[in-house]
Amino acid sequence: MTKTTHTVSFTLNGEKKTFGTRPDEKLLALLRREGYRGTKYGCGQGTCGACTVLLDGRATYACLLYAMQAEGREVRTIESAGTFDNPSVFQKELVAAGAVQCGYCIPGMVMSATALMETEKVLEDEIVKEYMDGNLCRCTGYEKIWVALRKTLDRQAAAPAKKPAAKSKSSAKGGKK
Amino acid sequence: MKLSEFIRPASLPEARKALRALGPKGMVLAGGTALHFMPGKTTVTAVDITGLGLSYIKQKGDYFVIGAATPLSDIQRHRGPRWAMHEICRRISTHQIRNVSTIGGNIARVFPWADLPVVLLAMNARMVVYSGKEKDIPADEYFSSQPARLFRGGDLLTAVKIPVLKAHHGFGSVKATRNATAFSLVTIAALLELKNGVIKSARVAAGSGIPFPQRLKPVEDALAGKEASTAVFKEAAAAAGAAARWVGGEGMSADYIRQLAEVSILDALERAAEFARGRAA
Numbered sequence: 001m002t003k004t005t006h007t008v009s010f011t012l013n014g015e016k017k018t019f020g021t022r023p024d025e026k027l028l029a030l031l032r033r034e035g036y037r038g039t040k041y042g043c044g045q046g047t048c049g050a051c052t053v054l055l056d057g058r059a060t061y062a063c064l065l066y067a068m069q070a071e072g073r074e075v076r077t078i079e080s081a082g083t084f085d086n087p088s089v090f091q092k093e094l095v096a097a098g099a100v101q102c103g104y105c106i107p108g109m110v111m112s113a114t115a116l117m118e119t120e121k122v123l124e125d126e127i128v129k130e131y132m133d134g135n136l137c138r139c140t141g142y143e144k145i146w147v148a149l150r151k152t153l154d155r156q157a158a159a160p161a162k163k164p165a166a167k168s169k170s171s172a173k174g175g176k177k
Numbered sequence: 178m179k180l181s182e183f184i185r186p187a188s189l190p191e192a193r194k195a196l197r198a199l200g201p202k203g204m205v206l207a208g209g210t211a212l213h214f215m216p217g218k219t220t221v222t223a224v225d226i227t228g229l230g231l232s233y234i235k236q237k238g239d240y241f242v243i244g245a246a247t248p249l250s251d252i253q254r255h256r257g258p259r260w261a262m263h264e265i266c267r268r269i270s271t272h273q274i275r276n277v278s279t280i281g282g283n284i285a286r287v288f289p290w291a292d293l294p295v296v297l298l299a300m301n302a303r304m305v306v307y308s309g310k311e312k313d314i315p316a317d318e319y320f321s322s323q324p325a326r327l328f329r330g331g332d333l334l335t336a337v338k339i340p341v342l343k344a345h346h347g348f349g350s351v352k353a354t355r356n357a358t359a360f361s362l363v364t365i366a367a368l369l370e371l372k373n374g375v376i377k378s379a380r381v382a383a384g385s386g387i388p389f390p391q392r393l394k395p396v397e398d399a400l401a402g403k404e405a406s407t408a409v410f411k412e413a414a415a416a417a418g419a420a421a422r423w424v425g426g427e428g429m430s431a432d433y434i435r436q437l438a439e440v441s442i443l444d445a446l447e448r449a450a451e452f453a454r455g456r457a458a
Contacts (some may be wrong), residue, residue, distance in 0.1 A: 066183070
């Protein structure tokens with residue numbers, strides 16, 4: 001049981017929440033403690049990207065963010081992107097491409113790709129690589145992840161009016177029930 | 178270092194007052210990425226300055242003014258006439274870090290591998306420090322040693338002013354790394370002022386591979402008054418050995434780092450000249 005001394009309030013996957021915390025607690029630790037375990041603990045030092053979440057729509061490492069820094073902001077985790085029964089387009093493409101081996105990096109990959117798709121209009125390779133440069137995969141050599149992402153982006157470009165899945169999943173908020 | 182308290186002042190005077198009262202037990206937090214790696218078990222209070230309106234980029238007269246709490250990704254994405262800061266910001270760490278890490282955090286405490294002090298030295302930038310009122314400090318003075326000396330008594334870095342490059346000015350920066358997101362082995366930045374193909378003035382700075390970022394005066398002296406040509410740039414780059422004490426690391430010898438610096442200086446100067454010629458056309 002974590003001893004908490006402070007509270008922090010922010011919008012988490014579309015819902016306003018208040019949590020007990022401590023000044024030195026990382027956002028990653030808070031999220032996992034509260035049941036949002038899709039966000040992974042990897043390196044714990046801002047290198048691997050397994051803990052990537054969106055903070056006001058921008059990809060950030062939850063392991064390098066104090067929970068208190070999320071006050072009043074919007075946080076989105078992998079639980080907002082899709083579920084086992086209702087995966088996002090990118091998640092489907094990852095499976096189709098055989099891009100998931102151990103799968104530990106995938107939540108972070110999906111969140112970085114979500115930030116990319118919701119922010120950029122021009123999805124040239126250079127920009128895509130820039131958005132993905134903070135996510136490491138030790139299994140696949142990236143090729144299949146890249147194939148899946150490129151297919152997703154090309155599909156999105158072909159149907160610009162269609163909203164990305166991440167924002168519209170009201171049934172996939174995650175956390176303790 | 179361990180955070181024991183977290184406060185969010187509502188104004189600059191309030192932030193300064195809090196930091197003044199806390200002394201060494203107070204730590205400014207904007208992006209906060211560096212705080213996670215501060216050694217020691219000392220407990221400190223984080224003074225969060227992200228609510229003070231210090232995240233912006235605007236042009237004011239002859240300067241681009243960048244708020245101290247502006248994330249690197251905003252600087253990277255910004256575009257404007259003769260804007261050159263995006264190149265180096267694109268090369269700093271990863272997308273996730275650039276979204277959080279701020280220009281102020283990069284230069285309030287200078288780590289040996291930091292890239293922005295090098296660029297700001299070459300650019301002849303001015304740092305704005307708040308001590309009840311705001312005061313500009315030129316880069317040469319600001320980076321003469323660890324800037325922490327300027328923030329005693331609760332004073333805060335509030336903005337960075339970068340001169341708008343004129344038509345005959347050119348800027349180039351080079352960061353040599355082992356891989357795309359690694360810390361720098363050598364970072365070089367060069368600002369050239371050309372007149373009819375001749376170098377009227379030059380500012381060349383280096384960081385990483387040396388103990389603390391600095392200007393490379395012998396390199397600058399070898400450029401002044403000469404033609405902006407590859408031969409001249411090569412000759413100037415060869416002065417790197419005399420310009421600084423290069424230090425080996427990550428399995429590389431000091432001599433290797435010096436040679437890497439020479440190649441990087443040449444590259445930065447070529448880029449700066451190209452920039453100046455392009456803008457002049």
